[in-house]
Amino acid sequence: MIKYVAYTWQGDRVEGVLQVNREEEARDLLLRDDLIPYRLVQVRPRPSLSRLAPYLFKPKPQEIIDFTRSMAALLRAGIPLHEAVVMFRAESRGLGLKEILRRVIEDIEGGMRFSEAMARHPAIFSTFYLRILKFGEVTGGMARSLHQLADNLEKNKVMRDKVKSALVYPVISLVMAIGVAIILITFSLPALVGMLEEFGGELPFVTKLLISIADFITLYRTHMLATIAVTGGAVAAFFKTRRGARMRDEALLRVPVVSGVLVQSNLFTFTSVFATLLEAGIPSVEALRLSSDSLTNLVLRHRLELIIDDVIEGGRLGVAFKEHWPKPPMLSQAIITGEAAGGLAVSLHGLADYYEQESAKTINSALELIQPLVIILVAGLVGFVATAVMSGIYSALDSIE
Numbered sequence: 566m567i568k569y570v571a572y573t574w575q576g577d578r579v580e581g582v583l584q585v586n587r588e589e590e591a592r593d594l595l596l597r598d599d600l601i602p603y604r605l606v607q608v609r610p611r612p613s614l615s616r617l618a619p620y621l622f623k624p625k626p627q628e629i630i631d632f633t634r635s636m637a638a639l640l641r642a643g644i645p646l647h648e649a650v651v652m653f654r655a656e657s658r659g660l661g662l663k664e665i666l667r668r669v670i671e672d673i674e675g676g677m678r679f680s681e682a683m684a685r686h687p688a689i690f691s692t693f694y695l696r697i698l699k700f701g702e703v704t705g706g707m708a709r710s711l712h713q714l715a716d717n718l719e720k721n722k723v724m725r726d727k728v729k730s731a732l733v734y735p736v737i738s739l740v741m742a743i744g745v746a747i748i749l750i751t752f753s754l755p756a757l758v759g760m761l762e763e764f765g766g767e768l769p770f771v772t773k774l775l776i777s778i779a780d781f782i783t784l785y786r787t788h789m790l791a792t793i794a795v796t797g798g799a800v801a802a803f804f805k806t807r808r809g810a811r812m813r814d815e816a817l818l819r820v821p822v823v824s825g826v827l828v829q830s831n832l833f834t835f836t837s838v839f840a841t842l843l844e845a846g847i848p849s850v851e852a853l854r855l856s857s858d859s860l861t862n863l864v865l866r867h868r869l870e871l872i873i874d875d876v877i878e879g880g881r882l883g884v885a886f887k888e889h890w891p892k893p894p895m896l897s898q899a900i901i902t903g904e905a906a907g908g909l910a911v912s913l914h915g916l917a918d919y920y921e922q923e924s925a926k927t928i929n930s931a932l933e934l935i936q937p938l939v940i941i942l943v944a945g946l947v948g949f950v951a952t953a954v955m956s957g958i959y960s961a962l963d964s965i966e
Contacts, residue, residue: 567591568608571600581651582608583674594674598645624662624689626725630718632662637711646707647673665689678702693838693855700845710845717841721834724921727928735932735939742943746950775953807863814863822934825927827862832896833920834859835869840913849909850876865890882909895919 567583569591579600583591588605595602624632632653639649650673654666665686672682680698683690694714701710782789803809818824838859842852853873860866868890875885883901890896896916903912 566608568606569595569602570604571595571602573600579648581648581655583670590674594647598648600648624659624665626718626722628657628659628662629689630715630722632657632666633711633718634715637708637715640708640711646679650679679707692858693842696847696851696855697842697845700847704846706845713841713844717837720837720917720921724830724833724924727925735935738939738943742946745947769953769956771949772953772956775950811863814865818862818864822931826924826931828865829920829924829927831860831862831865832893833917833924834861835865836896836913836920837917840910840917843910843913849882 567588567590569581569583571579573579583594588607591605592602635653636649639652640646644652647670650666650670654663654670657663657666668685669679669682672685673679678699680695680702683698684695687695697710697714698707701707704710804813817827835856839852839856842855843849847855850873853869853876857866857869857873860869871889872882872885875889876882881901881904883897883904886900887894887897899912899916900909903909906912
């Protein structure tokens with residue numbers, strides 16, 4: 566590894582590290598990037614946890630977005646690709662991304678293309694991401710491709726964040742309710758039972774019911790946990806199969822509230838990705854294939870596969886959507902209009918904006934229904950346990966009197 570200090574032809578000082586073993590190689594790489602070597606020092610890489618176990622430091626989506634947007638800005642400023650990656654890595658704080666970029670820089674210096682070096686990390690960069698990069702390399706529009714990628718990734722992240730933030734309150738409420746119930750059953754109920762046994766009081770029915778439930782759970786706790794674990798594992802394994810995943814996705818599309826959120830969010834992601842690919846100049850059939858990876862529901866993905874088959878056989882894209890994906894009708898109609906006007910990407914961007922708004926509305930509507938249900942469930946759970954405990958306490962007090 567060579568640490569260097571170099572200057573541009575305009576006199577700007579540049580520092581960095583090259584993943585090469587000899588000074589001659591480092592000098593050639595710097596000259597290739599129109600940099601004048603000033604000082605070269607060979608250093609040994611220090612072992613780090615991110616290098617030994619990179620899977621523990623997987624970059625967050627926002628880090629990938631920042632990297633993509635920064636690379637677009639640096640390339641537009643006229644900075645060479647290799648130097649741009651080195652500069653961003655020096656400024657990055659994420660240990661996982663630093664390690665990935667170190668390997669990318671090393672591969673680039675070894676003669677690989679940027680897209681090829683990034684493709685060696687498929688868990689971080691999707692097929693869609695890599696295909697846009699490759700097309701940008703071929704056409705010479707890498708900065709534009711990276712800017713499109715950043716916009717697309719940002720929109721998808723905003724949508725995911727909305728769903729996550731919307732689910733925070735119900736989840737916290739449910740966890741707190743379960744925690745309160747466990748505390749009452751674990752600490753209050755045994756003391757209450759011991760007191761009643763001592764004074765010979767008669768337990769109310771609701772208290773007896775709670776004690777029976779608690780005793781059953783205590784007695785068969787191991788069996789229940791084993792049954793839940795085995796059943797959960799079997800269901801999870803079945804859902805990983807093609808048939809199981811298809812059955813799960815079909816069932817989800819039949820659930821009234823869930824289906825609305827699922828369809829709207831999938832349509833937003835699909836139209837956004839498809840429009841970005843078309844704007845990058847990728848042919849429609851290949852863009853459709855790459856866009857299918859953005860669909861999380863196998864039923865919707867199967868519809869798109871049928872559409873791709875029709876287009877390959879010479880059919881029109883809008884007509885194929887109307888036949889195989891008739892609902893919502895706005896989707897096929899907008900594609901037909903876009904095809905006729907020669908502005909399919911523009912129509913798809915309009916659809917993406919519309920479905921983004923509709924997804925937000927659907928999520929808010931779902932929350933308006935879910936939050937009261939969660940409150941009722943929490944109130945019922947805590948109320949039942951509290952009523953059972955308090956009834957037992959009053960019974961004990963009556964027996965003392």
